[in-house]
Amino acid sequence: MNQRHEPAKRNVDVLIIGAGPVGLSAAILLGRFGVDTLVVERRTERSRHPRSRAVSCRTMEVFRELGVTEEVRAAALPGGPRRLLGSDAVSPWRSVVTSDAHADGPSDTRLGPETLDVVLCSQDALEPILVDAAQAEDTVTIDFGSTVSTVNDTGAEVLVSITSDKGQEVVAAKYVIAADGAASQVRTALGIGTTGDQDLQTAVSVLFRSPVIQRRTGDPSSFIYLDNPDTIGAVVIAPVDATDRVAMLGRPLVMDRMPFEDIDWTTEIRDAIGDPDESVEVMDARTWTVGAWVADRYQSGRILLAGDAVHVMPPYGGFNQNTGIQDVHNVAWKLAAVLKGWADPALLDTYEVERRPVAVFNMAEAVRNFRSIVGNAEEGPRSFRPENFVHPGLDIGFRYDRGAVAGATSPDSGWPVGTFTPTAAVGERAPHVWLNAEGTVSTLDLFGRELTILARSGSEPALEAAQRADSLGIPHRSVTFGHLGDFVGAEAEWAAAYRVIGDEAILVRPDGHVLARLDGNEPGAVDRALLAYAGRSAAP
Known part of the structure; x- marks a missing residue:
């Protein structure tokens, strides 16, 4: 059986x-x-x-x-990338863009504990x-x-x-x-x-090994943007790692002239670089859809x-x-x-x-970058759009105007791309402040496990939030600033960055976004915030 x-x-x-x-x-x-x-x-x-x-x-x-x-x-790869635009990799560059347009360059850590550059x-x-x-x-x-x-x-x-x-x-x-x-x-x-658009372009990614980026730019992290209607068309030669692996990305003109399987990518890359003797070891080539x-x-x-x-x-x-x-x-x-x-x-x-x-x-910004750099078949790349390379507002300035937040004041208004000014507004990523003289512990290091309540020591709204969280069974921790607080020396900088007035309390979610600001003047504000945080009611 x-x-x-x-x-x-x-x-x-x-x-x-x-x-x-x-x-x-x-x-x-x-x-x-x-x-x-x-x-x-x-x-x-x-x-x-x-x-x-x-x-x-x-x-x-x-x-x-x-x-x-x-x-x-x-x-x-070491350092932040540079972007160089030219007709090939041996002629003078038409344009060079670095990533040092931040407040103090790409190594600036005033806005975050990690450097701003990618x-x-x-x-x-x-x-x-x-x-x-x-x-x-x-x-x-x-x-x-x-x-x-x-x-x-x-x-x-x-x-x-x-x-x-x-x-x-x-x-x-x-x-x-x-x-x-x-x-x-x-x-x-x-x-x-x-x-959206499922097929903006059928592109190619050719993985090859060559010292061209280091030798031509002196920087292994540089990207070479090529714009040459007589050879390759519009492509990017992008660094991969320190072993001279490089990828050519885009849609070379040859893809419109012959079947993909017939293309000699070694020859195409040498033509694009502008040196017929360039050392090129093609490792892989495949098409992909830009959507x-x-x-x-x-x-x-x-x-x-x-x-x-x-x-x-x-x-x-x-x-x-x-x-x-x-x-x-x-x-x-x-x-x-x-x-x-x-x-x-x-x-x-x-x-x-x-x-x-x-x-x-983010998708809309990526499409703008695509249109700016790829251009069209007749014109090639049009320009280097600054927001393509320097975008702290997009990276750390995005905000949740609705959802598990309470009291958002700028519903669906968007945010800048190329700049970022922290305010600790509801829905924002909570601002970074160094909490010790050595610059090793950030306010962002306080988040990740539970609801975090930030306030000056003795804050009544903070005490109320903690007591109410206990009654609702919500895990939380309280962090205080000022006299008898957890971080005495960082009070002034924290209050300025978070724009705290008096004994106002800032509630921060585990993902580092501000849940609510509580000043004790709005009846029921603590309950509304914690219930929204626990998915038990819609945030106002």
């Missing part, structure tokens, strides 16, 4: 589909909250292609929270760092070589069918994060559409989407991966709050409300 064997079944709190930088960051964040997390990834080896490489200052702040900044900087760490170098950090969390497991076949939200749990070399199994997860890429099978199965779209929904029941599964942007500015990592920085604490029982599931509804407007904003 034949017996039917049902697939083995595992139970987890959160299952993450995809072990790219977004999925891995989500796993580390959830692990820090003690959430039982399983990551499944169909790949068994890293891609040969570097793909994303720009890590923004805000993402570096997230990595600071995760304890991996030193490893990321060690794996990155860190160039290619994705194939970043992923192993994040894998190690995720596997160091006691509650995180990563299964490589595992393919998801079905995802079924029953309402009470999500049943995920997985196939690996160990056979088939079903994982019952309380929630799923789908970080399964731009062609997300989960998003497609859920019937979630997208808004600009945002998913219509970020959530369906117990399934949440993140990263490329919900937004795709042109690469100019390097916004897409950073936006994705900040997606999960937003949703991880909310999932932990719901799973730990002190927040209602309605809190998860604020994920889309808060993050989708940011993605739409």
Whole structure:
């Protein structure tokens, strides 16, 4: 008699589909909250292609929270990038743009504990760092070589069918994060559409090895933008790492003249560089689609989407991966709050409300950069748009005007791209202030685990917020400034940066965004703030 064997079944709190930088960051964040997390990834080896490489200052702040900044900087190219525009790589440059347009140059740490300039760490170098950090969390497991076949939200749990070399199994997860890429099978199965342009350009990425960047620019972090209608057309030669790996990105004119498989990329690269004897070792060449779209929904029941599964942007500015990592920085604490029982599931509804407007904003900026640099077939690159390279407002100035915030005053008004002035307004990333003379402990280091209440010592609104949080079962910590406070010497600078008046209290969420400002003059303000934070009522 034949017996039917049902697939083995595992139970987890959160299952993450995809072990790219977004999925891995989500796993580390959830692990820090003690959430039982399983990551499944169909790949068994890293891609040969570097793909994303720009890590923004805000993402570096997230990595600071995760304890991996030193490893990321060690794996990155040294210094901040320069951009050089020319007809080839041997003639004089037509334009040179550096990234030193910040207050005190790219090393300025007045606005954040990490330098303002982007860190160039290619994705194939970043992923192993994040894998190690995720596997160091006691509650995180990563299964490589595992393919998801079905995802079924029953309402009470999500049943995920997985196939690996160990056979088939079903994982019952309380929630799923789908970080399964731009062609997300989960998003497609859920019937979630997208808004935007799926195909701005069919481009190529040619990975090759050559010393051209270091030799021609004297700086291994420089990007060479080529604009030559007689040879290559409009492309970018981008550094990958310190081993002289380089990528040529864009749509060379040759792609309109012959089939892709017939192109001799060694010859094309030499023509583009302007030296027929240039040392070029082509390692890989593949096409990819430049898109600009945002998913219509970020959530369906117990399934949440993140990263490329919900937004795709042109690469100019390097916004897409950073936006994705900040997606999960937003949703991880909310999932932990719901799973730990002190927040209602309605809190998860604020994920889309808060993050989708940011993605739409960032996508529009990336498209402007694309139009500016790529130009058109007749004209080639038009200009270097300053916001393509210097964008602290986009990186750390984004704000949540609705969602798990209380008392936002600038609903849906947008924010500057090329500048940033911190104010500690509701919904903003809380300002950075060095709390010690050595400049090693930032206010941002106070956040990440629970609700943080910042105030001068003796603040009545702060005391009320702490007492009410206790009564609601909300984890919190109080940090005080001034006489008898936790940080006596930093009071003046903190009060100025946060624009604090009197004994006003500032409530900051685990993701470092301001939940509320409490001055004690508005009846019911504490309750409204904490209930919004716990997903128990809509914020006013």
